Amino acid sequence: MNKQILPFMECINCQNIHSVEEEYYICPRCKGTLEIKYDLETLSGSSFRNEILMRPRGMWKYFEVLPVLDKKNIRTLGEGGTPLFKSQRLAKDLDLANLFLKNDGLNPTGSFKDRQVSVGVSKAIEFDRKVVGVTSTGNVGYASAAYSALADLKCHIVIWSKMNGLGDPSVKMAPALLFGANVKQTPSIDSSFFARDSYLLMRDLCIKKGWVPLISARCINPFAEEGAKTIAYEICEDRNWNVPDWVCVPIGGGGLISELWKGFLEMKTLDFIDDLPKLAGFQSGSFQHVALAFQRQMKTVEPLYDILGKDAPAYSLDGEQALMSIRESKGFAEALSTSEVEETQKLLARKEGILAEPMGAWGVAGLISAMDKGKIQADETVIVCITGKNIDYTSILLENRKIGSIRLEDLKNLDEGGKI
Numbered sequence: 001m002n003k004q005i006l007p008f009m010e011c012i013n014c015q016n017i018h019s020v021e022e023e024y025y026i027c028p029r030c031k032g033t034l035e036i037k038y039d040l041e042t043l044s045g046s047s048f049r050n051e052i053l054m055r056p057r058g059m060w061k062y063f064e065v066l067p068v069l070d071k072k073n074i075r076t077l078g079e080g081g082t083p084l085f086k087s088q089r090l091a092k093d094l095d096l097a098n099l100f101l102k103n104d105g106l107n108p109t110g111s112f113k114d115r116q117v118s119v120g121v122s123k124a125i126e127f128d129r130k131v132v133g134v135t136s137t138g139n140v141g142y143a144s145a146a147y148s149a150l151a152d153l154k155c156h157i158v159i160w161s162k163m164n165g166l167g168d169p170s171v172k173m174a175p176a177l178l179f180g181a182n183v184k185q186t187p188s189i190d191s192s193f194f195a196r197d198s199y200l201l202m203r204d205l206c207i208k209k210g211w212v213p214l215i216s217a218r219c220i221n222p223f224a225e226e227g228a229k230t231i232a233y234e235i236c237e238d239r240n241w242n243v244p245d246w247v248c249v250p251i252g253g254g255g256l257i258s259e260l261w262k263g264f265l266e267m268k269t270l271d272f273i274d275d276l277p278k279l280a281g282f283q284s285g286s287f288q289h290v291a292l293a294f295q296r297q298m299k300t301v302e303p304l305y306d307i308l309g310k311d312a313p314a315y316s317l318d319g320e321q322a323l324m325s326i327r328e329s330k331g332f333a334e335a336l337s338t339s340e341v342e343e344t345q346k347l348l349a350r351k352e353g354i355l356a357e358p359m360g361a362w363g364v365a366g367l368i369s370a371m372d373k374g375k376i377q378a379d380e381t382v383i384v385c386i387t388g389k390n391i392d393y394t395s396i397l398l399e400n401r402k403i404g405s406i407r408l409e410d411l412k413n414l415d416e417g418g419k420i
């Protein structure tokens with residue numbers, strides 16, 4: 001079934017408009033970031049909202065506000081529709097009456113990235129593409145490998161040997177090998193290349209070769225990025241369209257918090273909700289660019305080598321949009337210590353039975369810190385997004401022996417068969 005009301009893309013820099021039937025990942029005029037927009041005025045009203053309520057759970061029930069045009073192109077492993085738990089023991093410890101945990105670790109490959117990759121792979125099918133290219137700290141690579149297997153796409157993944165504060169990416173790549181992906185690892189942090197460069201190198205390689213850059217950043221694949229906002233739609237639908245006071249999330253590269261804000265703004269225009277929440281975003285380890293830019297009242301997100309040292313890759317690809325979203329919502333961004341995150345991982349496991357990966361626990365660690373500082377009050381309603389689960393694939397780690405290496409200088413020579 002084809003979409004009746006077509007979404008379109010608008011460049012956030014020069015405001016140039018394009019149809020989503022055209023395969024642009026960046027603005028063809030100025031290389032600016034493209035944002036997907038929808039005719040929300042036409043969709044607005046109770047009949048659309050009631051129709052959504054009648055549909056089965058899952059991310060694709062929000063088809064009209066996603067950029068895939070034809071339902072036959074959807075490739076799904078059952079992503080989205082994750083539960084919103086009312087916390088009991090953790091809430092009591094924090095003296096918080098209304099704390100809800102949105103556990104996106106229950107997605108098919110264990111993180112919210114499944115939402116974005118499902119949209120990205122479906123759009124790749126819509127554009128009749130056969131190959132995807134991914135640079136990943138772990139979750140996107142794992143998800144891309146699974147969805148590429150489902151969609152019969154060739155999947156090339158480049159990971160780092162080590163990412164401070166994010167665990168070992170190669171652990172998550174063990175299943176990616178079983179899915180048939182071509183995985184290479186690079187010691188980028190030890191070379192002259194930094195994380196942001198490796199994402200943009202992969203984007204440029206994909207555009208040149210007619211592959212799809214399946215990277216979860218609006219400035220690299222604006223289609224895929226849209227999947228993340230369905231978390232906001234699900235939170236509101238599960239709460240009978242009552243908006244919480246706060247939504248606490250890890251910032252990461254900035255895409256999730258930007259897309260959550262986009263989702264809430266869309267629902268306000270659609271007349272689904274009356275209010276907007278405040279967003280609290282958290283970062284940890286050497287990934288604190290957005291939090292530090294917020295505290296310094298900066299407009300841009302810089303590597304900040306002066307604070308974070310040489311291990312500070314300019315990783316927050318959607319950092320400026322994250323900053324803007326947090327400020328518009330009247331929320332805040334904060335940096336956390338690695339020890340705070342580790343303690344919270346244990347707390348979440350012991351109080352709620354949820355085993356989150358380090359970044360997956362940043363939202364809870366941030367909430368605890370914010371309550372200590374009086375930024376969030378005990379009588380407020382708080383949603384925390386747990387973005388990914390802790391994965392231990394010890395039994396198949398031996399598969400990692402098959403991971404070859406690549407120098408980023410050689411990435412431009414990668415061919416479709418995986419050879420350099």
Ligand SMILES: [Zn+2]
Binds near residue numbers: 012015016028
């Ligand atoms: Zn432009």
